[in-house]
Amino acid sequence: MGSKIPLATVLRLSRYYRRLAHLEGQGMNTISSKKLGEVEGVTSSQVRKDLSLFGSFGTKGLGYPVPELKRNIAYILGLDRKWRVGLVGVGNVGSALTAYKEFHKQGFDIVVAFDNDKRKIGSKRGELVVRDVEDIEEYLKQEKVDMMILAVPADQAQKVAEKVVGCGIRAILNFAPISLRLPPCVFVRDENMVIELEALSFSLMNRRLIE
Amino acid sequence: MGSKIPLATVLRLSRYYRRLAHLEGQGMNTISSKKLGEVEGVTSSQVRKDLSLFGSFGTKGLGYPVPELKRNIAYILGLDRKWRVGLVGVGNVGSALTAYKEFHKQGFDIVVAFDNDKRKIGSKRGELVVRDVEDIEEYLKQEKVDMMILAVPADQAQKVAEKVVGCGIRAILNFAPISLRLPPCVFVRDENMVIELEALSFSLMNRRLIE
C-alpha cells in the first residue's frame, strides 16, 4: 500500500464503485473479489490487488462489505465532496453535457459555461447563462473552479487550454479531437469520440487485435 | 511486423493520423519520428515502434512522407471507407452525437437512430427520423450496420447491447456508465465521461498518480 498507482487501477475503481452502488441498492451486503471480478470482467486477483494498493478492506473467508467498500472507494476517488466544473464551448456536445445527469449525480457540478459565439452568449442551458469566453480569466480569478471541460473545436482547444491553465486550472477533460500540450502539473483526460470509433473500425478490419 | 497489436498503439495511430492531416494542410511534406513525437507528447522510439508494427513507411536519414504516411494510417485504421453506424438513445448525449461533425468527417455515418420514448419516435434529428427501439431487430436484419453507439440509461444498456449483438453487431461504442458483459467476439469501447472526471478528481487529490 504505497506510492505509485496505475491509471488503469483508478479507472477500474470507478467501475467497482458504480457496480457497488448498484449492488447496495439491491440489498447485497457482502461481495467476494471473485464475484465482483466476474461482473466487471476482470480477474479476482486484479480486484484484490487494486484494492490492496489503498488498504485492507475485506475480511478473510468472507469478502468485502458492500456499503463500506463503496464508501472507501468514494473517499479514494474524491467522490465524497462537490467539484466545481467549468465548461468552454456550448455547441452540440457542450450543451448535452450541461444536461448530463450523471455528472451532477456524482458531485460534479457544472457551475459556469463559456462560448465565443455572440449568438449564444447570454442564452441559457438549464439554469446556466452562457458567458463570453473573453471573460473567462476574470471569472476564474474570482470564482473557485476545480476542473474545466473543453468542448471547443480542435483549432481552438490548445489556446483555450493554455488560457485556463494560466488561471491556475490543473485538471482538464478534453473533448476536442486533438492532443493538448500542457505542463506536466496539469492532468488531462481525453474524451476523443472519433478515436474510439476508429479503434472499433480497426478491430473489425483486423480481428487479430489488442492487448 | 507481425501479429498482436497493442490497443495503445491503435489509439496513438489515430492521434498521429489527425496530426498528419493537420500538417499536410500546412504544406509539410516530411516529418521525423522525433518531431511527430514531440507534438504528440510521446517518444520518438514510440512513434517508430508503432509504425514498424505495420510496415516500413519512412526513409532513413530523412523521415516519413506526410501525405503518404497519413494515407497508410488511414488504410490501417479502416478510414478509407464509409462505416454505417446505428444509434440507440436520442437523449441529450445521443442527439448531440447525431450532429457531431467529426464522425461524418471521418467516414462514420449515423444512418439510423432509435429510442423507446413515444414522444421522440417519429421526430427528427437533422435528416434522421427517430425509430421505435422495438423495431431494431427487424431493421438490423434488413439493413447493413457496421457498429452501434449506445447512449441509453445505464439500466437499459446491457439489454440493448445483447439485442444488437444477437442481430450480428460486433462493434459497440458504449456511452452508458456501466460495464457491458458480452461475448469476446464483440468489440466494445467505453466512453464513460463520469469515469474520466473521477480520474481527474483522484489526480487532484493524490498528486502521486498514474503510470
Next chain:
DNA sequence: CCATGTGAAGAGGTTCACAGCG
C-alpha cells in the same frame, strides 16, 4: 474451509542503443 492480502513470477509495452541505409 473460504477468501483476503501479497511476494514472486509472468506478460506486455516502452525505451534504449545501434546497425543499416539514404
Next chain:
DNA sequence: CGCTGTGAACCTCTTCACATGG
C-alpha cells in the same frame, strides 16, 4: 551525417500461488 527500423533491456502491470486469519 541523420534518421529509420529493430532486437535487447527495462519497466510496469497482471496473474499466480500460498500463507494468513476469520
